[in-house]
Amino acid sequence: MSINKVILVGNVGRDPEIRHLDKGVAVANFPLATSESYLAKNGEKITTTEWHNIVVWRGLAEVAEKYVKKGRQLYIEGRIRTRSWDDKDGNKRYTTEIYGDVMQLLGKAEGQPDGPSPVVPQNEPMNSSVEEPDFSTSGEDDLPF
Numbered sequence: 001m002s003i004n005k006v007i008l009v010g011n012v013g014r015d016p017e018i019r020h021l022d023k024g025v026a027v028a029n030f031p032l033a034t035s036e037s038y039l040a041k042n043g044e045k046i047t048t049t050e051w052h053n054i055v056v057w058r059g060l061a062e063v064a065e066k067y068v069k070k071g072r073q074l075y076i077e078g079r080i081r082t083r084s085w086d087d088k089d090g091n092k093r094y095t096t097e098i099y100g101d102v103m104q105l106l107g108k109a110e111g112q113p114d115g116p117s118p119v120v121p122q123n124e125p126m127n128s129s130v131e132e133p134d135f136s137t138s139g140e141d142d143l144p145f
Helices: 058-067
Strands: 006-012 017-020 026-039 045-057 073-086 092-105
Touching: 017 058, 026 058, 045 058, 045 073, 058 092
Parallel strands: 045 092
Antiparallel strands: 006 026, 006 073, 017 026, 026 045, 073 092
């Protein structure tokens, strides 16, 4: 038995990029930042930020298109996927992404009452007849690490 499960709570780094594929299947990509803080030996508070590449499909992508904006706090539950491709110079490149299965909008959205939004599960199973897109041209060199 193996388990591939990720739970993240963080802030969206930029507005989602939405693509509509064959048969109207939507996919959204956006970065999510999580931060950890600790005290150094000298008593200074140190905060480190980790950036995660989030991918959500179908209904979750449509929710992301409407409600997810830069700075918004999100709860994401999903799985880790690593993929590779050859760049324009023939070099093998890799990226690790979080494929979201559950997404919850946290905090207060403008015009909404206080409190978190309901959990939005990915209820539709992945359709194997729809090929996942190649995001190799999405500016991987712009990542902050």
